[in-house]
Amino acid sequence: MNTSFIKPKISVRDHVSPQEWEARVHLAACYRLIDLYGMSDHISNHVTVRVPGTQNEFLINPYGVLYDQMTASCMIRIDIEGNILFNPSEGYEVNRSGYIIHGAIHAVRHDVDCIIHTHTLTGMTVASMQCGLLPIAQMSMRWVKGVSYHDYESIVNMDERERMVRDLGDSNVMILRNHGLLTCGRNIPECFNRMFWLKRACDLQVMFLSCNQQMIRLSDEVIEKTWGAYQPGGTRHKQQKQGLLEWPALLHKLDVIDPSFRQ
Secondary structure (H helix, E strand, C coil): CCCCCCCCCCCHHHHCCHHHHHHHHHHHHHHHHHHHCCCCECCECEEEEECCCCCCEEEECCECCCHHHCCHHHCEEEECCCCEEECCCCCCECCHHHHHHHHHHHHHCCCCCEEEEECCHHHHHHHCCCCCCCCCCHHHHCCCCCEEEECCCCCCCHHHHHHHHHHHCCCCEEEECCCEEEEEECCHHHHHHHHHHHHHHHHHHHHHHHCCCCCCCCCHHHHHHHHHHCCCCCHHHHHHHHHCCCHHHHHHHHHHHCHHHHC
């Protein structure tokens, strides 16, 4: 099934560099995968990727288009202040919260090329728990020491940027209290991998707490050892290749379902 929704009047591929076009294809794929795995929120939330070869420009979705309708050609290029530099999606603009949150992080974290923000139900549930993310099982321990938290201040505005990036620090995973989840990555596969497993950890926590059972308490030593396995140089970190290992298979999965994300 071809679900292309926006058809630009120009050939976007002919108007961008090969590197930007490749980034657009992978970004569109990421949006489709987020929808496929139940992490989309209608037209809300955002995934951004830095435009290759730039520091202050990134690609973001046209506001009003569903995640399973995203294509390489529809993405809008903006700068960190939200100025539109190239918009092939005529009639669509950028969500203000998107450029506030993502622009703030892209501006200061030059080690980060991709940022994902979601409002999954279990993500928002855990974000509203005073306890935060608990080390319930292996997938939770992956994050237990590397998660940062940012308190809710109402609908995000420009004044909040400084506090948000301060709370994120050098972490690549942040829980926005009473709001949702955010992950960062050096590339799109890495960032998606982090969001997928962070969301699963939240799923697990909500399911476990609903059982009204006592949790098996693991020692700090075991939790530390498990967390360390996922850090650079750790055994699991090497095995997973930070999301790159499964990315070609995920793209193939999308190609079988609907390859129009490549348009």
